[in-house]
Amino acid sequence: MASEEQISAIKRAKVLMVGAGGIGCELLKTLALSGFQDIHIIDMDTIEVSNLNRQFLFRQSHVGQSKAKVARDAVLRFRPKISITPYHANVKESRFNVDFFKEFDVVLNGLDNLDARRHVNRLCLAADVPLVESGTTGFLGQVTVHLKGKTECYECQPKPAPKTYPVCTITSTPSKFIHCIVWAKDLLFAKLFGDKNQENDLNVRSSDTGNSSEHSADVFEYRKDEDIEQYGRRIYDHVFGHNIEVALSNEETWKNRNKPRPIYSKDVLPVKMTEKNGDTEKDCATGDVSVMAFLSLKNPQDIWSLAENSRVFLEALRLFFSKRLKDIGNLTFDKDDQLAVEFVTAAANIRASSFGIPLHSLFEAKGIAGNIVHAVATTNAIIAGLIVIEAIKVLKKDNNNYRMTYCLEHPSRKLLLMPVEPYEPNKSCYVCSETPLSLEVNTHHSKLRDFVEKIVKGKLGMNFPVIMQGASILYEVGEDLEEDMVAIYAANLEKAFSELPSSVISGTVLTVEDLQQEFSCSINIKHREEFDEEKEPDGMVLCGWVEAPVDKDNNKPIGNGESTSNALPSEEKDVEIQEMSGGTETVTGKKRKLSEVDESKKQKKPEKLDVDDEDDELVISDDWESLAKKNRV
Amino acid sequence: MNGEELTEQETALYDRQIRVWGADAQRRLSKSHILVYGMKGTVAEFCKNIVLAGVGSVTLVDDRAVNEEALSTNFLVLPDENLYHGKTLAEVCCDSLKEFNPMVHVSVEKGDISTFGVEFFEKFDAVVISCCSLAKKKLINQKCRKLPKHIAYYTVDCRGSCGEIFVDLKNYKYSKKKLEETIECQLEYPSFEDAIAAPWKALPKRVSKLYFAMRVIEQFEDIEGRNAGQTSIADLPGVLKLRKELCETNSVNESQIPDALLERLLTGTSEFPPVCAIIGGILGQEVIKAISGKGDPLKNFFFFDAMDGKGLIEDISKP
Numbered sequence: 001m002a003s004e005e006q007i008s009a010i011k012r013a014k015v016l017m018v019g020a021g022g023i024g025c026e027l028l029k030t031l032a033l034s035g036f037q038d039i040h041i042i043d044m045d046t047i048e049v050s051n052l053n054r055q056f057l058f059r060q061s062h063v064g065q066s067k068a069k070v071a072r073d074a075v076l077r078f079r080p081k082i083s084i085t086p087y088h089a090n091v092k093e094s095r096f097n098v099d100f101f102k103e104f105d106v107v108l109n110g111l112d113n114l115d116a117r118r119h120v121n122r123l124c125l126a127a128d129v130p131l132v133e134s135g136t137t138g139f140l141g142q143v144t145v146h147l148k149g150k151t152e153c154y155e156c157q158p159k160p161a162p163k164t165y166p167v168c169t170i171t172s173t174p175s176k177f178i179h180c181i182v183w184a185k186d187l188l189f190a191k192l193f194g195d196k197n198q199e200n201d202l203n204v205r206s207s208d209t210g211n212s213s214e215h216s217a218d219v220f221e222y223r224k225d226e227d228i229e230q231y232g233r234r235i236y237d238h239v240f241g242h243n244i245e246v247a248l249s250n251e252e253t254w255k256n257r258n259k260p261r262p263i264y265s266k267d268v269l270p271v272k273m274t275e276k277n278g279d280t281e282k283d284c285a286t287g288d289v290s291v292m293a294f295l296s297l298k299n300p301q302d303i304w305s306l307a308e309n310s311r312v313f314l315e316a317l318r319l320f321f322s323k324r325l326k327d328i329g330n331l332t333f334d335k336d337d338q339l340a341v342e343f344v345t346a347a348a349n350i351r352a353s354s355f356g357i358p359l360h361s362l363f364e365a366k367g368i369a370g371n372i373v374h375a376v377a378t379t380n381a382i383i384a385g386l387i388v389i390e391a392i393k394v395l396k397k398d399n400n401n402y403r404m405t406y407c408l409e410h411p412s413r414k415l416l417l418m419p420v421e422p423y424e425p426n427k428s429c430y431v432c433s434e435t436p437l438s439l440e441v442n443t444h445h446s447k448l449r450d451f452v453e454k455i456v457k458g459k460l461g462m463n464f465p466v467i468m469q470g471a472s473i474l475y476e477v478g479e480d481l482e483e484d485m486v487a488i489y490a491a492n493l494e495k496a497f498s499e500l501p502s503s504v505i506s507g508t509v510l511t512v513e514d515l516q517q518e519f520s521c522s523i524n525i526k527h528r529e530e531f532d533e534e535k536e537p538d539g540m541v542l543c544g545w546v547e548a549p550v551d552k553d554n555n556k557p558i559g560n561g562e563s564t565s566n567a568l569p570s571e572e573k574d575v576e577i578q579e580m581s582g583g584t585e586t587v588t589g590k591k592r593k594l595s596e597v598d599e600s601k602k603q604k605k606p607e608k609l610d611v612d613d614e615d616d617e618l619v620i621s622d623d624w625e626s627l628a629k630k631n632r633v
Numbered sequence: 634m635n636g637e638e639l640t641e642q643e644t645a646l647y648d649r650q651i652r653v654w655g656a657d658a659q660r661r662l663s664k665s666h667i668l669v670y671g672m673k674g675t676v677a678e679f680c681k682n683i684v685l686a687g688v689g690s691v692t693l694v695d696d697r698a699v700n701e702e703a704l705s706t707n708f709l710v711l712p713d714e715n716l717y718h719g720k721t722l723a724e725v726c727c728d729s730l731k732e733f734n735p736m737v738h739v740s741v742e743k744g745d746i747s748t749f750g751v752e753f754f755e756k757f758d759a760v761v762i763s764c765c766s767l768a769k770k771k772l773i774n775q776k777c778r779k780l781p782k783h784i785a786y787y788t789v790d791c792r793g794s795c796g797e798i799f800v801d802l803k804n805y806k807y808s809k810k811k812l813e814e815t816i817e818c819q820l821e822y823p824s825f826e827d828a829i830a831a832p833w834k835a836l837p838k839r840v841s842k843l844y845f846a847m848r849v850i851e852q853f854e855d856i857e858g859r860n861a862g863q864t865s866i867a868d869l870p871g872v873l874k875l876r877k878e879l880c881e882t883n884s885v886n887e888s889q890i891p892d893a894l895l896e897r898l899l900t901g902t903s904e905f906p907p908v909c910a911i912i913g914g915i916l917g918q919e920v921i922k923a924i925s926g927k928g929d930p931l932k933n934f935f936f937f938d939a940m941d942g943k944g945l946i947e948d949i950s951k952p
Contacts, residue, residue, distance in 0.1 A: 381911070382910065389939050411945075414946050417937065
């Protein structure tokens with residue numbers, strides 16, 4: 001199949017792989033078999049047991065070791081003479097700068113998060129190196145090709161940000177199981193086992209805030225020599241009983257909603273647990289501490305009753321205090337921390353019970369709390385094959401044949417693998433087309449700090465920003481800054497826009513840059529007085545920022561991780577991750593295919609696939625063209 | 634492992650895929666037995682996939698010695714003569730596959746598969762055939778079909794940048810959930826012999842050209858007494874002549890089967906690794922679906938051509 005020209009182009013090529021996980025293992029293997037001889041691979045992760053069902057270059061004995069290094073060693077076994085350079089590092093590190101990227105003929109991404117993808121996208125643009133992007137989730141996958149100036153960059157198409165929920169939904173009016181998980185994980189777990197100095201919205205806002213906050217300061221504090229079960233019941237009764245009663249006292253809230261019911265431990269578990277279970281603690285290493293075995297709740301797929309959940313709650317709390325005391329105060333939730341998962345599952349379920357929301361198994365809860373992406377080997381293998389095919393075209397500069405390919409679960413017009421021509425760059429893309437953005441903000445109230453955190457780092461994905469107004473620098477991050485400058489920047493952060501040295505008001509243009517990404521963007525400031533607390537919680541709205549439309553059937557590129565849509569067969573379709581808060585659709589200009597195509601023959605873009613839903617619910621209609629029509633404004 | 638519930642070890646290892654197809658499906662996989670014939674690169678990919686998925690057992694058949702082709706396209710064959718000396722291809726692959734998942738029983742069966750009796754095939758839930766002549770494909774398919782037991786039968790062929798999968802699930806019943814309901818589905822598959830006997834004229838107009846091209850090459854090899862894949866560009870005149878005859882017999886225009894495509898298939902006798910990965914992946918998914926009873930299986934041919942990048946399903950059967 002391969003012509004001489006192709007064989008030598010492959011031999012000479014220097015390829016960078018970012019990611020040595022699910023896609024990475026398959027990709028490295030296929031590249032090596034296809035004749036590539038100089039491959040560099042970056043991955044910051046170490047190997048875990050749950051990787052082994054698909055990351056076939058790794059063995060049980062490798063758990064804990066660097067993915068990049070072990071992948072390299074495994075592939076060298078069947079291709080000993082090629083060069084594979086592993087980097088056990090974060091691709092965002094400063095050494096992976098534009099000069100580093102410039103060395104490569106093509107960059108191949110096998111990442112699982114949006115942040116890193118955007119970062120690599122910008123570096124590839126800055127270095128003018130072709131990028132082949134990809135992603136998989138379950139049976140779905142896609143491969144896209146990005147060449148500066150010729151095709152869309154990775155950010156030309158809107159990528160929905162991870163789903164967030166309004167604070168009051170979490171603290172007061174949950175209606176879905178995921179709200180209970182977020183409450184259990186980010187509020188209760190954090191309050192009990194995390195950094196005590198962190199702000200925490202655990203206590204319900206009510207007209208009586210004065211009293212309840214005083215009350216709570218005592219409630220969560222473990223008193224010396226207190227009986228641990230008594231402590232546990234005290235917490236239980238406070239969050240599931242007292243707090244609910246306080247919430248109920250606010251009639252307005254429940255006018256159009258089902259009222260929750262308070263739950264007290266004495267009603268659910270009248271008998272003291274230690275009396276019942278005696279002293280039969282399993283003596284195990286910290287890492288193996290687990291409630292489930294102890295309580296004979298073996299199957300993680302079972303849904304526990306309210307009583308069982310309550311038992312797990314109290315027992316988990318007890319085990320944290322008796323076996324893992326030193327961890328308390330600096331824990332963050334980790335999906336691989338079995339005891340934490342048990343606690344969060346139990347807490348979420350009790351809350352769900354209170355609010356009339358269906359309970360879930362540990363298996364399901366873990367998936368939601370841990371943002372676990374379901375994954376199989378076959379999809380990764382298919383995608384890897386497709387990546388290599390595109391990579392070879394890139395090396396041959398086969399400009400008219402690049403394709404984006406979608407791997408579907410259900411065929412669309414007989415196609416399981418659907419190739420589509422890439423689109424021209426989006427002229428309104430603020431990343432590759434340098435389009436200015438605008439920011440609506442209350443210049444008297446919002447501080448520079450909010451702008452830096454929420455907009456520049458958050459929405460724009462810059463890591464080391466420089467913010468300028470004309471020639472003067474308002475803020476920057478760097479290693480060799482002079483002390484007095486650092487002080488000025490620190491002071492600036494705390495000032496409202498209008499109070500900054502040269503006063504940022506309506507009409508001012510700010511320039512924000514990330515020197516490492518070699519990415520610059522200008523932002524026009526527009527003053528606005530009022531912002532909707534629920535829909536615009538940041539108090540700032542970025543426009544010209546191509547946000548995904550607010551639509552139930554919205555589609556999401558595959559494999560961006562951070563997905564909370566781990567819908568399993570029993571999960572109702574209530575995990576709607578596609579709701580965007582307040583985004584407005586801006587489809588500016590018409591998308592044109594790379595090759596010259598008549599307007600009338602223009603194909604619609606196939607829907608990026610919704611990852612949600614159990615296998616058999618038809619998310620993609622067979623007629624994807626009409627779906628595409630529907631989602632365009 | 635063969636008890637009613639998944640062990641802790643299985644739950645931990647298979648967590649991510651259980652989230653795709655559920656614990657029941659995983660249990661069914663762990664009890665299944667797969668027969669694989671012809672250890673080419675694509676088949677190596679397929680075996681890797683099903684071993685990782687956690688099937689009960691995989692039995693490999695390929696008595697050939699390790700050769701250049703295996704060393705270049707089969708990643709299960711390590712280029713260490715000490716390791717493969719004196720061993721058959723199946724034995725070498727078996728050693729490598731065992732490493733991927735110690736819970737799967739991988740073994741080798743030696744001998745000429747066309748002499749194996751019907752009772753041999755009865756042990757299996759799925760049979761995957763590659764590197765096989767037309768006659769052998771039909772023969773094995775018939776043996777599988779003879780048995781009352783339901784055996785899923787697949788053939789797979791990759792030539793250069795093209796790949797073909799054939800699926801025969803006999804009478805296949807399965808259920809699926811659509812919204813809140815459970816729907817019972819039933820599919821009837823033709824045998825390989827019956828499928829390819831479908832008159833070309835009766836097939837829908839837009840059937841993939843690759844289907845026809847593969848049939849021409851297949852018949853050419855059969856007539857000339859060649860092993861599967863034993864062709865070269867020198868055979869082009871003979872193949873074109875055969876194409877003419879077949880098209881005439883079938884009342885179909887020769888343009889249905891472009892010269893260029895036939896050339897590619899004749900010269901592409903070695904496999905192209907990206908296509909191996911793709912075909913091996915699709916095939917892996919199909920076998921997993923058939924064993925677990927979850928998901929719509931494809932019916933009944935799948936084609937991939939790296940040139941246009943399409944992976945499509947064709948339903949070919951006698952009217």
